[in-house]
Amino acid sequence: MKKLLEILPGKILAIQTARCSSSNAVASTTSSIPKDGPGLDHFIAKASATQRRSLKIMPTATDSDSYLSPEDYHGRGRKVFYMTTGCQMNVNDMEIVRSMLCSSGYIETVSKVDADVILLMTCSIREGAEEKIWKELRKIRSASKRQIVGVLGCMAERVRHKILEKSKNVDVVAGPDAYRDLPRLLAVAGTGRNAINVQLSLDETYADVSPVRMDAESKNAFVSIMRGCDNMCTYCIVPLTRGRERSRPVSSILEEVRRLSEDGVKQITLLGQNVNSYRDLSETSFHLAASTSTVPGFRTVYKPKTGGVTFLSLLDQVSRIDPEMRIRFTSPHPKDFPMEVIHLIRDRPNICKQLHMPAQSGNDAILEVMGRGYTRELYLSLVDDVRTVLPDVALTSDFIAGFCGETEDAHRDTISLIHEVQYSFCYVFPYSMREKTKANYHLVDDVPEEVKRRRHEELATAFREQALAWNQKQMDREHLVLIEEKGTKRSQTAVSGRTDGGVKVIFENRVLPSEVNESEKELVTGDYVRVKINGATSQTLSAVPFSRTTLMKYYS
Ligand code: 5AD
Ligand code: SF4
Numbered sequence: 001m002k003k004l005l006e007i008l009p010g011k012i013l014a015i016q017t018a019r020c021s022s023s024n025a026v027a028s029t030t031s032s033i034p035k036d037g038p039g040l041d042h043f044i045a046k047a048s049a050t051q052r053r054s055l056k057i058m059p060t061a062t063d064s065d066s067y068l069s070p071e072d073y074h075g076r077g078r079k080v081f082y083m084t085t086g087c088q089m090n091v092n093d094m095e096i097v098r099s100m101l102c103s104s105g106y107i108e109t110v111s112k113v114d115a116d117v118i119l120l121m122t123c124s125i126r127e128g129a130e131e132k133i134w135k136e137l138r139k140i141r142s143a144s145k146r147q148i149v150g151v152l153g154c155m156a157e158r159v160r161h162k163i164l165e166k167s168k169n170v171d172v173v174a175g176p177d178a179y180r181d182l183p184r185l186l187a188v189a190g191t192g193r194n195a196i197n198v199q200l201s202l203d204e205t206y207a208d209v210s211p212v213r214m215d216a217e218s219k220n221a222f223v224s225i226m227r228g229c230d231n232m233c234t235y236c237i238v239p240l241t242r243g244r245e246r247s248r249p250v251s252s253i254l255e256e257v258r259r260l261s262e263d264g265v266k267q268i269t270l271l272g273q274n275v276n277s278y279r280d281l282s283e284t285s286f287h288l289a290a291s292t293s294t295v296p297g298f299r300t301v302y303k304p305k306t307g308g309v310t311f312l313s314l315l316d317q318v319s320r321i322d323p324e325m326r327i328r329f330t331s332p333h334p335k336d337f338p339m340e341v342i343h344l345i346r347d348r349p350n351i352c353k354q355l356h357m358p359a360q361s362g363n364d365a366i367l368e369v370m371g372r373g374y375t376r377e378l379y380l381s382l383v384d385d386v387r388t389v390l391p392d393v394a395l396t397s398d399f400i401a402g403f404c405g406e407t408e409d410a411h412r413d414t415i416s417l418i419h420e421v422q423y424s425f426c427y428v429f430p431y432s433m434r435e436k437t438k439a440n441y442h443l444v445d446d447v448p449e450e451v452k453r454r455r456h457e458e459l460a461t462a463f464r465e466q467a468l469a470w471n472q473k474q475m476d477r478e479h480l481v482l483i484e485e486k487g488t489k490r491s492q493t494a495v496s497g498r499t500d501g502g503v504k505v506i507f508e509n510r511v512l513p514s515e516v517n518e519s520e521k522e523l524v525t526g527d528y529v530r531v532k533i534n535g536a537t538s539q540t541l542s543a544v545p546f547s548r549t550t551l552m553k554y555y556s
Contacts, residue, residue: 073183075106081115086123095211122155126432154241200243207252219526226272234438261322270329276336298335299373349555358398362417363410394424394501402452404443426463471536
């Protein structure tokens with residue numbers, strides 16, 4: 001079974017079957033809206049109605065297909081094959097899509113050949129991610145059976161009509177804010193016409209949809225808390241494909257986390273493009289009304305945001321729901337780590353001491369043209385502050401190799417930052433120019449491909465050295481591991497899980513010395529185990545298990 005926490009942008013995921021959530025009812029509404037779907041005015045007019053509605057999926061109808069009645073939106077048992085590429089947000093979005101289509105009478109199949117409908121959740125972050133989708137679409141085109149093919153997500157948003165023109169076998173194109181409309185879009189496609197909805201919304205958070213988890217048996221779950229991004233880093237396509245930042249109401253997040261806790265989920269990851277700039281403005285919080293939560297010194301391209309329920313308050317409330325549930329979050333921006341958040345992480349044993357702090361570059365000139373809003377010095381002083389409060393925190397980061405104007409010296413600054421911070425893990429990417437980004441309009445993609453490749457490799461080598469050093473420091477130390485998987489590639493009798501810092505640990509699933517009850521001797525997913533580390537590579541740790549425990553006991 002694929003580990004969701006290991007998903008890198010651009011990877012195609014294994015498809016899992018899941019139970020259909022019965023909690024979503026299907027309702028319908030008709031309105032006069034353009035062919036591509038509802039426009040911004042429509043959403044603004046509907047904003048208050050959206051706040052009020054609960055647990056309803058509301059497909060919309062257009063004038064041109066008003067002869068289709070809501071009954072036609074029913075899947076009537078048609079089989080859907082789901083394929084997801086990209087980040088964890090995409091995984092969660094596909095769970096939302098599955099939930100909605102399940103409620104609309106579609107059933108899931110794990111056989112692409114058998115499917116009546118193939119849906120691809122796509123990523124646009126780099127050109128390579130889109131190339132994979134084009135390749136996949138060519139493969140589908142050569143299949144003999146006539147299937148409805150839908151392209152969903154960021155690439156649908158970015159490439160839009162061109163997908164329908166370029167790939168003759170695509171029938172449906174739906175952007176990240178148009179999933180409620182899928183039953184209608186599929187019904188239109190069922191009549192032999194193409195259907196497209198790529199309108200972005202100011203308020204869509206799918207707050208009322210219970211995602212159908214990809215792996216219902218797993219003790220891990222993703223909880224989407226906000227969508228979109230207002231940061232406008234100059235290299236990044238995300239603000240254009242996923243739209244403006246908006247936060248899901250805190251009450252619906254807490255309700256989902258409570259339900260997951262009742263279902264036995266042991267680890268949740270709060271998700272958002274800019275997760276720690278969460279701010280639920282549907283709730284008023286008087287004492288916070290005047291305060292922003294940006295780290296002093298860090299700049300933003302937008303006016304400081306104030307009021308509402310902030311990430312600090314959300315994290316506080318989420319972490320109190322189930323003290324045995326580990327809480328992680330991704331992907332944050334360094335500017336949104338006020339010290340109060342760091343103190344809360346210190347004080348709550350179930351909030352993992354692992355922080356993703358994407359630096360992107362270690363050079364001031366490059367950080368400036370990237371529009372990141374901080375200097376190397378400011379970033380390093382934040383790292384220092386964090387480590388003063390959380391001495392054992394595992395820090396991870398993203399870096400881009402070969403951004404516009406990057407000199408050899410600037411590249412070396414990034415390598416030296418990796419060494420200076422001593423990350424436990426880094427994601428490194430060669431820069432890929434994206435159309436319509438600020439960099440595309442104002443900068444020159446002037447680092448030759450082979451230089452980008454070499455610098456990318458050098459960054460990877462630097463972080464692997466750091467990761468190895470970090471992991472070797474754990475030798476002979478005790479850790480609390482949450483078992484996530486039984487059986488590994490090498491051994492069916494092994495189990496694997498993660499430390500609080502997020503590093504993978506593998507060990508034999510054997511009787512623990514302290515266990516007396518025969519029926520409990522096998523470790524299962526969701527068990528917390530005290531282990532002692534006895535081996536380290538740059539990627540994983542190996543260990544000897546001691547005893548099963550609970551999170552509260554371990555930290556008491
Ligand atoms: N080229 C390469 N990497 C990119 N990222 C975002 N946009 C680009 C791009 N155009 C990387 C950043 C971000 C991560 C999710 O993807 O490092 O943090
Ligand atoms: Fe892209 Fe920057 Fe927003 Fe991250 S913070 S999604 S890199 S624009």
